[in-house]
Amino acid sequence: xxxxxxxxxxxxxxxxxxxxxxxxxxxxxxxxxxxxxxxxxxxxxxxxxxxxxxxxxxxxxxxxxxxxxxxxxxxxxxxxxxxxxxxxxxxxxxxxxxxxxxxxxxxxxxxxxxxxxxxxxxxxxxxxxxxxxxxxxxxxxxxxxxxxxxxxxxxxxxxxxxxxxxxxxxxxxxxxxxxxxxxxxxxxxxxxxxxxxxxxxxxxxxxxxxxxxxxxxxxxxxxxx
Ligand code: CA
Numbered sequence: 001x002x003x004x005x006x007x008x009x010x011x012x013x014x015x016x017x018x019x020x021x022x023x024x025x026x027x028x029x030x031x032x033x034x035x036x037x038x039x040x041x042x043x044x045x046x047x048x049x050x051x052x053x054x055x056x057x058x059x060x061x062x063x064x065x066x067x068x069x070x071x072x073x074x075x076x077x078x079x080x081x082x083x084x085x086x087x088x089x090x091x092x093x094x095x096x097x098x099x100x101x102x103x104x105x106x107x108x109x110x111x112x113x114x115x116x117x118x119x120x121x122x123x124x125x126x127x128x129x130x131x132x133x134x135x136x137x138x139x140x141x142x143x144x145x146x147x148x149x150x151x152x153x154x155x156x157x158x159x160x161x162x163x164x165x166x167x168x169x170x171x172x173x174x175x176x177x178x179x180x181x182x183x184x185x186x187x188x189x190x191x192x193x194x195x196x197x198x199x200x201x202x203x204x205x206x207x208x209x210x211x212x213x214x215x216x217x218x219x220x221x222x223x224x225x
Contacts, residue, residue: 003048003117004028005111008038008064009057009079018051021106022113035059042068049075049117050094051109052176054085060074062094069095075120077112086217090170097166099217119166132210134159138166146204154197157190163212172219194219 005022009015010033019029030045032038035058040048050068054061065076078096081084086099097116100109133142139155141148150158160177161169173191178190198211212222 002028004030004045005113006047007031007039008035008040008051008056008061010031010055011053017207018042018109021110025110027113033057034062035061038064039067042072042074046072047074049077049113049120051077051079051100051113054078054080054089055101062089064093065094066097073120075116076084077109077116083216087170087172090168090173090217096198099168101216117123132162133188134162136211143201143204143208143210148200148204150197150200152201153193157193158211158221159217162223165221165223168214168218168220 005027005204006021007015007018007029009018010098012033015031019031023081027048030047032041032042033056035056038050038052038059041047050096052065056064061078065078065222067077068074068076071200075097076095077098077100078089079100079102080089081102083101083218087099089096089099095209097120099111131144134155135141136159139150139152141150141155141158148154148158156178160174176219178193193214194211198209201208201210210221210223
């Protein structure tokens, strides 16, 4: 079955460029320029994935994303003009599956579309979650039957990230989660805990990259391994 991508973009040149690349990659396309036209089209065409620009005439991408999430789990990739904006969007918990910053290479967009589609298609069939067992009382995590020997902080990070596979969290969100008493810790602290956690995971299962870093943004748990 051919996947249909809905491109929501009000810059005609960019919309054309994206459409050409996605068509070449083998997808069917629908394009919309005005934010007000998105929801009716989503309901009618039920696309496999939506590339959603943030700044649009009619209605902005944030509101559109929230409204779509009230009735559909269709994968959404948000497209923004500023990398700083991604942090703010993450904080709003809109439910988007990925974020892309302009300017982008169309090739990169096609790669992200593929990855998100693969992830959403595999979500049900994934086996790794059942191979990762978390004992919340003892802070004990086992992967493929072997104890990961995590510290409490590492366990909490793994437990939090794995509760929402595919969802990207920035460092501040992780810090709030791990240090709710607002202790002063630097971004680096989270990075080094994640680094140790990944090392322990790969020590047990070298092929498994359960925790992936999202460049310039943060981390996510990938259940499709
Ligand atoms: Ca725009």
